[in-house]
Amino acid sequence: MSNVPSELRFTKSHEWIRLEDDGSVTIGITDHAQDLLGDLVFVETPEVGSTYATGDDCAVVESVKAASDVYSPLSGEITEVNEDLADAPEVINTDPYGKGWIFKMTLADEGEIDSLLDATAYSDQIAAEE
Amino acid sequence: MGKQTPLYDAHVQASAKVVDFGGWDMPLHYGSQMKEHELVRNSAGIFDVSHMTIVDLTGDRVAEFLRYLLANNIDRLKQSGKALYSCMLNEKGGVIDDLIVYYVNDTFYRMVVNASTREKDLAWIQKQAKPFAIEINERDDLAMIAVQGPQAREKVHAVLSKLGDKKAQVSELGQFFMAMFEDDWAIARTGYTGEDGYEVMLPNQDACQFWDDCVAQGVKPAGLGARDTLRLEAGMNLYGSDMDETTSPLESALGWTVAWEPAERNFIGRDVLVEQKANGVKRKLVGLVLEEKGVLRNHQLVFIDGLEAGEITSGSYAPSLGTAIAFARVSADVGERAKVEIRGKQVDVRVVKPPFVRNGKAVI
Numbered sequence: 001m002s003n004v005p006s007e008l009r010f011t012k013s014h015e016w017i018r019l020e021d022d023g024s025v026t027i028g029i030t031d032h033a034q035d036l037l038g039d040l041v042f043v044e045t046p047e048v049g050s051t052y053a054t055g056d057d058c059a060v061v062e063s064v065k066a067a068s069d070v071y072s073p074l075s076g077e078i079t080e081v082n083e084d085l086a087d088a089p090e091v092i093n094t095d096p097y098g099k100g101w102i103f104k105m106t107l108a109d110e111g112e113i114d115s116l117l118d119a120t121a122y123s124d125q126i127a128a129e130e
Numbered sequence: 131m132g133k134q135t136p137l138y139d140a141h142v143q144a145s146a147k148v149v150d151f152g153g154w155d156m157p158l159h160y161g162s163q164m165k166e167h168e169l170v171r172n173s174a175g176i177f178d179v180s181h182m183t184i185v186d187l188t189g190d191r192v193a194e195f196l197r198y199l200l201a202n203n204i205d206r207l208k209q210s211g212k213a214l215y216s217c218m219l220n221e222k223g224g225v226i227d228d229l230i231v232y233y234v235n236d237t238f239y240r241m242v243v244n245a246s247t248r249e250k251d252l253a254w255i256q257k258q259a260k261p262f263a264i265e266i267n268e269r270d271d272l273a274m275i276a277v278q279g280p281q282a283r284e285k286v287h288a289v290l291s292k293l294g295d296k297k298a299q300v301s302e303l304g305q306f307f308m309a310m311f312e313d314d315w316a317i318a319r320t321g322y323t324g325e326d327g328y329e330v331m332l333p334n335q336d337a338c339q340f341w342d343d344c345v346a347q348g349v350k351p352a353g354l355g356a357r358d359t360l361r362l363e364a365g366m367n368l369y370g371s372d373m374d375e376t377t378s379p380l381e382s383a384l385g386w387t388v389a390w391e392p393a394e395r396n397f398i399g400r401d402v403l404v405e406q407k408a409n410g411v412k413r414k415l416v417g418l419v420l421e422e423k424g425v426l427r428n429h430q431l432v433f434i435d436g437l438e439a440g441e442i443t444s445g446s447y448a449p450s451l452g453t454a455i456a457f458a459r460v461s462a463d464v465g466e467r468a469k470v471e472i473r474g475k476q477v478d479v480r481v482v483k484p485p486f487v488r489n490g491k492a493v494i
Contacts, residue, residue, distance in 0.1 A: 038147075038159065038163055038164075039162055039163055039164035039165075041164075041425060041447040042423055042424055042425050042447070042454075044424075060473070062424075062425045064163050064355065064446060064447050064449070065163065065355055067425065067427065086423065
């Protein structure tokens with residue numbers, strides 16, 4: 001079974017979102033997503049300072065077998081990307097919710113967070129896929 | 131649900147991720163494709179390749195038939211058990227399939243052809259064989275298991291030491307030789323990984339026991355995902371990706387498999403190949419090595435001096451090299467450098483002659 005931490009929010013396209021104390025968010029791909037992709041070998045991160053609307057493709061994760069887009073779960077500006085992924089993309093496989101984070105952003109509208117899935121809704125979705 | 135090999139339950143028990151492969155339910159990996167790849171390069175891995183099609187050809191005129199059917203020449207096979215890699219061409223010189231043919235004796239040859247091409251291959255062979263009165267026997271009663279890696283042979287020998295007199299004969303096998311036994315086992319020192327090892331053809335009912343015996347010797351299962359990255363690094367073509375009926379061997383880096391001599395041997399597709407050889411081909415298959423981060427993928431476009439010059443036929447991350455590699459079919463005048471377009475951005479690649487890896491070591 002995939003790990004779905006209850007304190008996070010999720011998207012249908014398998015991103016996770018953690019709201020930080022300063023109102024920014026940290027984003028990665030879920031344990032379920034990394035399991036589907038298999039061994040990750042390359043991550044293309046967005047540029048710091050660029051802005052994205054909800055649903056825009058903003059990063060790419062590539063495993064040995066496939067490339068997959070990562071979509072911005074919210075509207076806002078990229079403030080930081082995980083530089084460690086350049087040399088160690090496999091940390092997304094081993095620690096998807098920790099060291100495997102992909103980027104951080106400040107939000108155009110914090111209220112948008114309420115539109116994301118909670119852990120129960122996301123668990124139901126991946127159960128329905130299987 | 132697709133067709134299942136005798137080892138299907140063993141795969142499920144080993145937590146395989148099962149995918150459709152040419153109509154068969156086959157293991158893609160058992161957890162980590164990358165680890166399985168490294169295992170085969172560094173120790174030994176075991177693959178279920180029972181989806182492959184084994185065809186026995188017998189009859190007084192079987193050698194004559196194969197001289198006509200295949201672009202390589204079975205007269206190169208002088209010793210019993212010796213194997214030959216060849217293309218089977220259509221009249222236009224396009225590749226219907228690539229295969230291994232084993233010489234058993236003058237009236238008995240065994241061929242192993244691809245799974246995805248089974249129906250069309252059998253139909254073609256039957257059609258071409260009519261004037262030769264050949265008996266064609268598809269051996270769907272046999273399974274096929276590949277054990278590959280630097281430790282593969284010693285592990286298989288340990289298993290075989292329990293099985294009658296097989297070990298003595300098998301441990302003497304040279305590269306590209308097969309030993310056939312009366313109980314319908316046949317063990318060949320061939321493979322699709324660039325490593326030493328065996329491909330074992332055996333009765334379906336014996337497959338699980340042999341698999342379990344190998345696993346008990348410490349050989350770990352490897353899936354078709356690892357098989358694909360291993361063969362790509364080893365510079366081995368995949369039918370349907372790197373060549374098909376619209377490409378000739380000369381456009382597929384397989385010119386070495388065409389036996390031009392003797393000139394009087396008339397094989398299917400010869401006229402077209404002779405013309406291509408005389409006039410030169412416009413496209414050829416080359417190796418690419420990505421010089422920056424990223425992954426090369428099938429169908430990405432290749433550019434030379436700013437102009438589109440072909441596309442990638444097989445691309446992947448190469449676990450043994452830590453970078454991405456590919457085969458690409460490009461203009462025959464390609465030099466040492468090219469660019470590949472990845473998501474709208476052009477990246478630098480080096481053009482090389484495969485293989486990329488041989489016996490565990492980088493050769494590019």
